Amino acid sequence: MSERITATYQLHTKADPERLAATIAGEQSSGTFVAIPGEDEALKARAAAHWHIEALPDMSSSLPSYRLTLSWPLANLGPSLTNVLATVAGNLYELRGVDALRLMDIELPSAFAEVYPGPAFGIEGTRKLIGIPKAPLIGTIIKPSVGLSAADTAALVEQLCAAGIDFIKDDELQADGPACPFDERLRLCMQVIRRHAEKTGHKVMYAFNLTGELDEMKRRHDKVLSEGGTAVMLSLNSVGMTGFNAFRRHAQLPIHAHRNGWGYVQAGWSYVAWQKLWRLAGVDHMHVNGIANKFQEADDSVIASARACLQPLFAHKPCIVMPVFSSGQTVMQAHPTWESLQSTDVIFLAGGGLFAHPGGIAAGVRALRQSWEAAMAGVSLQQAALSHRELREAVATFGPTA
Amino acid sequence: MSERITATYQLHTKADPERLAATIAGEQSSGTFVAIPGEDEALKARAAAHWHIEALPDMSSSLPSYRLTLSWPLANLGPSLTNVLATVAGNLYELRGVDALRLMDIELPSAFAEVYPGPAFGIEGTRKLIGIPKAPLIGTIIKPSVGLSAADTAALVEQLCAAGIDFIKDDELQADGPACPFDERLRLCMQVIRRHAEKTGHKVMYAFNLTGELDEMKRRHDKVLSEGGTAVMLSLNSVGMTGFNAFRRHAQLPIHAHRNGWGYVQAGWSYVAWQKLWRLAGVDHMHVNGIANKFQEADDSVIASARACLQPLFAHKPCIVMPVFSSGQTVMQAHPTWESLQSTDVIFLAGGGLFAHPGGIAAGVRALRQSWEAAMAGVSLQQAALSHRELREAVATFGPTA
Numbered sequence: 001m002s003e004r005i006t007a008t009y010q011l012h013t014k015a016d017p018e019r020l021a022a023t024i025a026g027e028q029s030s031g032t033f034v035a036i037p038g039e040d041e042a043l044k045a046r047a048a049a050h051w052h053i054e055a056l057p058d059m060s061s062s063l064p065s066y067r068l069t070l071s072w073p074l075a076n077l078g079p080s081l082t083n084v085l086a087t088v089a090g091n092l093y094e095l096r097g098v099d100a101l102r103l104m105d106i107e108l109p110s111a112f113a114e115v116y117p118g119p120a121f122g123i124e125g126t127r128k129l130i131g132i133p134k135a136p137l138i139g140t141i142i143k144p145s146v147g148l149s150a151a152d153t154a155a156l157v158e159q160l161c162a163a164g165i166d167f168i169k170d171d172e173l174q175a176d177g178p179a180c181p182f183d184e185r186l187r188l189c190m191q192v193i194r195r196h197a198e199k200t201g202h203k204v205m206y207a208f209n210l211t212g213e214l215d216e217m218k219r220r221h222d223k224v225l226s227e228g229g230t231a232v233m234l235s236l237n238s239v240g241m242t243g244f245n246a247f248r249r250h251a252q253l254p255i256h257a258h259r260n261g262w263g264y265v266q267a268g269w270s271y272v273a274w275q276k277l278w279r280l281a282g283v284d285h286m287h288v289n290g291i292a293n294k295f296q297e298a299d300d301s302v303i304a305s306a307r308a309c310l311q312p313l314f315a316h317k318p319c320i321v322m323p324v325f326s327s328g329q330t331v332m333q334a335h336p337t338w339e340s341l342q343s344t345d346v347i348f349l350a351g352g353g354l355f356a357h358p359g360g361i362a363a364g365v366r367a368l369r370q371s372w373e374a375a376m377a378g379v380s381l382q383q384a385a386l387s388h389r390e391l392r393e394a395v396a397t398f399g400p401t402a
Numbered sequence: 403m404s405e406r407i408t409a410t411y412q413l414h415t416k417a418d419p420e421r422l423a424a425t426i427a428g429e430q431s432s433g434t435f436v437a438i439p440g441e442d443e444a445l446k447a448r449a450a451a452h453w454h455i456e457a458l459p460d461m462s463s464s465l466p467s468y469r470l471t472l473s474w475p476l477a478n479l480g481p482s483l484t485n486v487l488a489t490v491a492g493n494l495y496e497l498r499g500v501d502a503l504r505l506m507d508i509e510l511p512s513a514f515a516e517v518y519p520g521p522a523f524g525i526e527g528t529r530k531l532i533g534i535p536k537a538p539l540i541g542t543i544i545k546p547s548v549g550l551s552a553a554d555t556a557a558l559v560e561q562l563c564a565a566g567i568d569f570i571k572d573d574e575l576q577a578d579g580p581a582c583p584f585d586e587r588l589r590l591c592m593q594v595i596r597r598h599a600e601k602t603g604h605k606v607m608y609a610f611n612l613t614g615e616l617d618e619m620k621r622r623h624d625k626v627l628s629e630g631g632t633a634v635m636l637s638l639n640s641v642g643m644t645g646f647n648a649f650r651r652h653a654q655l656p657i658h659a660h661r662n663g664w665g666y667v668q669a670g671w672s673y674v675a676w677q678k679l680w681r682l683a684g685v686d687h688m689h690v691n692g693i694a695n696k697f698q699e700a701d702d703s704v705i706a707s708a709r710a711c712l713q714p715l716f717a718h719k720p721c722i723v724m725p726v727f728s729s730g731q732t733v734m735q736a737h738p739t740w741e742s743l744q745s746t747d748v749i750f751l752a753g754g755g756l757f758a759h760p761g762g763i764a765a766g767v768r769a770l771r772q773s774w775e776a777a778m779a780g781v782s783l784q785q786a787a788l789s790h791r792e793l794r795e796a797v798a799t800f801g802p803t804a
Contacts, residue, residue, distance in 0.1 A: 029575065036753075036757040038545065076548045076581065175482065177477060178477045240646070241642055262496070263493065263495025295496040355440065
């Protein structure tokens with residue numbers, strides 16, 4: 001068991017790398033911009049960050065690239081996820097001489113695993129609640145994201161349940177808007193979901209967006225629970241680490257973690273490093289973007305993020321969470337996702353890629369399931385489309401010739 | 403009173419600007435990557451974001467630059483600081499076609515001012531607690547940042563009090579490290595501060611770093627209060643908005659807000675936009691970096707940040723906070739800071755710039771005060787140094803010829 005916290009960075013700089021590494025290590029531990037009397041050798045020996053830097057071949061930048069490794073004694077800060085942020089991702093990005101710096105990975109001593117709970121449900125707990133032991137979970141996001149009333153939302157949920165969806169989530173833009181109040185939306189949607197569950201034996205999982213103030217989040221969580229709901233959603237970058245940890249202690253339902261704001265967070269963080277902290281804090285599902293998404297992220301990066309979610313964090317506390325694929329997902333992405341990931345432990349969310357199906361919502365859900373079944377059976381999309389009408393229509397709508 | 407939330411962005415793109423603006427507005431309100439049946443004209447009329455885009459002369463980029471303005475009806479999300487984040491700074495930065503996007507400013511309807519408290523102390527309350535009605539507050543950061551025990555820290559505080567410092571803060575790297583436990587540090591430091599206050603009538607303000615879990619933060623706040631402490635510090639990017647708001651409701655002391663992590667947050671946010679949200683949430687002091695800092699930020703940007711903190715947020719609820727200058731600050735920065743800002747309502751923090759004074763801590767504090775007094779009196783640094791030994795030594799140590 002290492003008693004140091006270790007962080008690895010990608011650093012771009014035109015400056016002298018060893019000197020800059022020493023400066024960064026100093027700033028993030030016992031040093032500052034000038035030598036001061038109090039920073040003696042004994043103090044440095046017990047508190048200074050260690051550093052190691054090596055050149056890195058990097059074709060993506062015209063600037064010299066390095067792998068910088070920093071480590072800190074646990075005694076500097078203790079096993080605190082909130083405080084580790086200032087140490088590994090605080091005042092280092094903008095130091096003079098740093099052209100670009102990104103936290104690529106982080107290793108925490110096992111003392112952290114004793115303090116934080118990790119996911120309470122993870123893959124197994126989520127599958128149990130939905131009643132699907134093996135298949136990928138086909139899900140959707142309420143669309144339009146905003147503008148629907150609570151009753152409109154429930155009417156859409158009715159159609160989605162009838163269509164056989166596994167999972168529904170609020171859009172991150174909708175939490176408790178005056179035009180679609182949380183309590184009313186919850187009540188009306190859960191009426192629909194419970195009625196459907198009584199009929200079919202399967203309860204659709206709806207991740208209600210609780211993002212807000214802590215007391216609201218707790219109260220709404222309790223309401224979701226009492227209405228028979230089976231998941232809640234939080235926007236991690238809005239709630240933040242302290243609020244999340246306080247909520248997690250209260251939570252009795254799977255936590256679906258949205259990463260909106262990732263577009264700026266990624267300036268300083270790789271997803272591989274970032275997801276570790278949130279998994280240990282206790283999320284159950286983590287958004288990883290999707291193949292051929294509507295954003296700029298490359299497919300390789302998306303798959304690396306999903307794989308990271310499925311890698312154990314600690315041997316005795318793996319904290320495995322369910323990766324959530326979303327963003328412009330349609331029947332076109334089942335094959336490449338399956339082929340790259342080789343795992344069905346995914347939540348596959350299609351919003352527009354479901355609602356825009358020309359045959360309607362039921363056809364949209366069927367087409368998505370058909371695409372995954374074909375992928376897992378090793379049948380090409382084209383081949384499967386020949387024998388499945390909904391899939392054929394979806395390919396015509398969302399495929400490259402559409 | 404506007405019932406819309408308005409955000410202004412700087413956008414760099416090679417794509418068609420009007421089309422991209424419409425896409426961003428759609429993604430952040432009722433649209434998605436394809437047209438869907440539910441997004442009818444009536445829904446768009448009530449929920450869609452409005453957009454306006456205009457070309458912007460920008461010498462700093464080879465890419466075409468635009469000012470993009472988006473606005474949303476308050477009914478979409480309600481007056482929630484936590485939820486406004488997903489709307490103004492959520493899934494828009496990484497959309498295809500966006501080369502760079504930065505939130506430059508935000509205007510909130512006054513409904514927000516009814517929900518959130520703003521600063522409880524601000525400038526006036528802070529000055530009253532310290533007992534300095536007009537002058538800039540001369541402060542320091544405990545250095546070395548980490549590595550000192552609680553007793554070492556108290557010994558340093560003893561020297562700082564004797565030297566006549568106004569304000570002390572923990573480094574953001576030190577909250578409750580096992581090597582310097584919070585409770586012990588608080589107890590020992592407050593013994594010193596109280597003893598000094600009894601002697602002089604002036605109580606030095608020490609912003610103890612509470613950053614951690616919410617229950618810890620509340621408990622520690624109460625301990626600070628019961629020990630006679632007069633301020634607490636939080637790292638905003640570690641705590642997050644939900645945790646902050648929960649803490650703010652509990653707080654009875656000024657909140658000193660640290661911005662570490664700003665190096666990546668700034669990829670998506672201008673400080674002008676960012677500080678508005680935290681001021682409304684209720685911080686009292688906000689870090690703005692400093693002139694000729696150890697980071698890369700230009701002086702103009704630092705001064706714009708400080709000015710922003712001193713601008714009213716709402717006419718009936720100004721939420722003015724005290725800008726905190728820090729990062730490599732020494733006697734060399736008093737003149738340019740004063741000349742640019744023309745306000746003494748600042749906390750001026752020198753860590754290394756105080757402790758590294760060759761005459762020791764008392765000389766360091768005196769030199770800093772001499773530099774500000776000279777600046778405010780219109781006396782040049784060189785002139786003042788002639789008649790003030792501590793200032794002369796500081797200029798020799800920290801000045802350009804050092």
